[in-house]
Amino acid sequence: MKKLVITILFLLCVIPVIAQDTTKEKDSIEILEEVQISKHVKKKIETDLKMAVSVDEFLASSTAISFIKRGAYAWEPLLNNMGAERATITIDGMHVFGACTDKMDPITAYVESNNLAAVDVKSGQEGGLNGATVAGSIDLKRKASTFSMQEQWKGAYQTGFEFNNQQLFNLGNVSYANSKWVAEGSISYRKADDYSDGNNTEVAHSQYTKINSSLGFAYKTSPLASVRVDAIFDEAKNVGYPALPMDLWLSRALITSATYKQLFEKGLVKVWDTKVYFNTIEHYMDDTTRPENLVHMDMPGWSTTYGLLSKINIRKNNVASEIQLNAYNNLSIAEMRMYPQDRSERTMFAYSWPWVTTRYAGLSMNNSLDIAEYSELTFGGSLGINYNRSKYIDFNWIFNPGAPQEKTRLLPSLHAGYNVTVKQFNFAVGAGYGHRAPSVSEGYGYYIYNSFDRYDYVGNPNLKNEISYEGNAAASFSSKKLTVQAKVNYFYIQNYIIGRILSLGSPMNYQSVGVKGYTSLDYATLFNFSMNASYAITENLHWKGTLAYARGLDNDGGNLPFIRPLSYQTSLHYKYKAFGFQTAFSGDLEQQHYSPLYGEDLTPAYSILNFSADYSFRIKDFKTVLQVGAENVLNQYYSTYADWGNIPRMGRNIFTSLQIKF
C-alpha cells in the first residue's frame, strides 16, 4: 500500500515535467462534442442538501434508486426496486463485479465522489447498452478533464466532519491539462466510528475506514485522437456490518482501463471509442471482532474481470446511432472456512462460489430518429451471449445432481420509445423486452447466508433466463416557474428468480434457519410510479417535491420483498447573497405490502427532517464554500423497509464541510 501511494505521488509530480515539453497545437478535440443519444440528464455528484456526499448518499437522492443497507457503508443500490443482479452497474461502461457473496460490496463502494463526474441512470431496456439487464443501468462516469489550449491546473479540496459517527473525511483532487496532455489524480480518506440511532444508542459494528485514489493520463496522439489510461485504487478496512454476523477486515479494488478515442470530421461515423479494462477485487470477511459468535468463520472472496468495449457514434441527417460491442470475462471465487471450537480439530471448508467464470459478448445499438422538430423516436436492442462455467461443479451437484458444468445462454433485448413535445408539455411512451442470465450467486452460489431472512441460499445452474416485458410512460409540464413530471413503468418478468425454501438439506451457518434455493417463479410484476415537481416561489426561494410508489407481486399475488412503500420528499431552497439555506422533509409510509415469506416484517412509517446552510466566499483566487447542517434533526428512531435486521438508521447528525476549489 505504501509503495503504491508513493508511486502515485511520484507519478503526479513527474507528469507535469514531461508534459510541459510538448508544443501546443491547434486543438480540435474540444470542438466536436460527443453525440448524445439519450436525453437523460446526467446527475452531478452533489445532492441539493449536502455538497460533500458519499456516492451512496448521492444515488439515494434519485427517485429511481433505493438502497438495501446493512450498515453505514456500501449500500446496495436498487434500481426500479430491483437488486444489483437485475441491473447493470458499470464504471465508464466497464463491468466490475463485487467479490462478496453477501453483496456487501456493490460497485458503488469502490469509487469515491471526488473521482466521479456524474452518474447516468437509465431505466429498463434502454439501459441495455452496457449489457443485458432487466431493471436498467447505472453507469458511474469518472472525472475526465479535457485537453486545454492553455496550460491549466485545477484542483479541489474538501474536508468535513460529521458528529454522529465522528466521520472525518478529506478529499482532494488535482488535474493538469494542456493541448497534448492531461494528468489528473484524486485521493480521499474517510474514517468513521459507530453511529448512534435516534435513541442515542450506539449501533455496534458500524464503523469504517476507506481510502480511495485515482489516476488518469490522456495524451493526444493526433488532432482527432487520444489515448487515456485510468486507474482507481480503493481500500476499505475494518468495516462493520451491524446487520450481519461478521465484518469486513479488508477489501481492495484495482480498476484500470486504457481508452482510445478517435473523432471523425467527415463521414457517417463521428466517434469511435474503444476501451480495454482490467479490474480485480479482494474482499475478506471474518468475525474476529465478534467474540460472541459460536463459530469462527472466514469468508474471503475474489473477483477478477477483464473486458473490452468499443463504441461508434453515427449521425446522418435526422438519425443518430450508438453501436457498442461489449465483451468481458469474470472469475468469481468465494470461500468459507469454519473453525471448530476445538481448534486442534480440522477446519471445515467449502466454496460459496466454486470458481465461477462468466463470459459475455454482446452487440448493442441505440438509435434516435428526429421525426419532426418536436418529436423523436428512439429504438434499439442488443444480442448477447452469456457463458458460465463452474470449476468445482461438484459443489453445485449436491443440490442439483447432474447440472451442466458449462452453460451458454442467448440474451436478446429490444426497446422503443416515442417522445413528443407539445407546447409546454412533454409526453413519452416506451416498451421493452429483454433477457438476463442468472447471476453467479443465483446460478452457482453455495450456502450463501442471507441475514435478512436468515436462510442459506443455494444456486441452481439450470435456471432459465429471466425475461422482462416492460412498458413505461412519462408526462411533464414545464413553465418558467413550475415543472411537474410524472413517470410510470410496469415490468412483467417471466421466470422471475427468487429464493424459495427447500425441503432438502439443512442450514450450514449456525445463525440460519433453513436452506433456500434460487428458483424461477412463473412470473412477477413490478410497478413503479414517481412524480416530481419544482416551483420557483420567488427568484431566490425554490420548492421541490417528489412522490414515489412501487408495488411488486409474485404469480400468486404475494408481495415481492424489498419494494419501497409510498415515499415522499419535499424541500425548500433559499438563496440570499452568498448564503444558501436548504431544508428537506422526507419519509416513507407504513410498509403494508411486506413479504413475510421473504423475511420481511411490517416497517412503520417514518419521516425525517434535514437542514443545511452554506456560505460561499473567496480566499484570494480560491472559491470556498462552508457548509453546516443536520440530518434527522428531530432525532427520529427509525429503520426503513430495506434495512437488514431492522437495524436503526442514524439519529441526529450534524455535519460540517469546507470545499476549496481552484
Place this chain on the structure above:
Amino acid sequence: MKIFNLLLGVVLATVVTSCTLEKTDYEAELSEVATDEYVFEQAFLLTSNGYQISVEVLNGTFYKGYNEIHLFITDENNETVQNATVTFLPIRLDANEDAYSCPHAYEVGYQADNQYYLGYAVFDEVSNTNATWEFYLTVTIANETFTLQHGVTVASQPNLNLNMTSFTGNNGVQYYIALIAPVSPGVSENELIAGIYQYNEPQVPIGNFPDPTQFSFSEVQGATLLLDPRMPEPSMGNHSSPNNEDLTQGSDGLYYGVVNYTMTGNWTLNFIFQNEGGAVIKGTEVPTDFTPGITGEKSELHIDILF
C-alpha cells in the same frame, strides 16, 4: 509516455499479482487426508514347495478395516499358477492365546484378467500386545496341498474414510460394517461403498486348529443400510446434506449408496441397519432439529469419517 506506461505497468503488476490472502488450494487440501499413494505393494513373500506366493495389499500395509488382498502364485519357472485352490484364514490371538478371526474371503478365487488370486480381510483390531494376527493359507496345486502360516501386523487406518465398526445386532448376531469408498471424498456427491459381514456361529464341534468352521463369516445378503450423514461439530448444529441414497447390495456382494458432503471436516455416517425383510437390526433415528452449539446426536450405529 513510455515512462508512464512502464511505471504504471510496474504498479499494476505488483498490485495484481499480490493477493493479500492466498486462495485455498482445494485439491491439495482434499488429498491431505489420503496422504499415501494408494497402490498395491507386496506385504510379504512366502516360498514353499517350489512355489512363490506374493501377498499384496494397498501400500504393502495391513490396516484395520477393509483390506483387499492379492495373491500372486508363481512356480519355479516364474510362470503364474492359474489353477490353484487357495483358502485363507486370518487368526487373531489375544493375550490368553484365545483365537478369533474377522470377516474374510475363505476361498480365494483366481482372477484371470489380473493374474492374481483375490481375497479380502476386514481386520477389527490393530496389532498390539493383546492382538497378534496370523495368516493361514492352504494351497492346492495339482493335487499337492501345503499349508502356510505367516504373522502380520495390522496398523491403525489413518484415513477415517476407510473406517469400520462392529456390533451385535438385536438378533444376537455379530456384524461388521467396513467402508471401502470413497477413499478421498470431495465436497460433492460421493459413491459410498461398504462391506457388511456377519459372524456365523459354529454348527459343528471344534476340529484341529485352525478349524475354518469355527471362524466362519459371510457377506450379509439383501440388507439395507439407511444413511443419514451429519456434521457432529457443535458449531455445525447437526448439519446434514441432501440427496443421499441408502446403501443396497450390488452384484459383487458389496453395498452401494450415495453420500453428499457439503463441506470438508468431521462427518458422522448415521446408519439404520435393516435385514432383507425390513426389520431393524441396529440403529436409531437421528433428530433433524438444527441445534447450534450442541454436539450432534448420533445413531447407535454410526461411523465417523473425516476429510
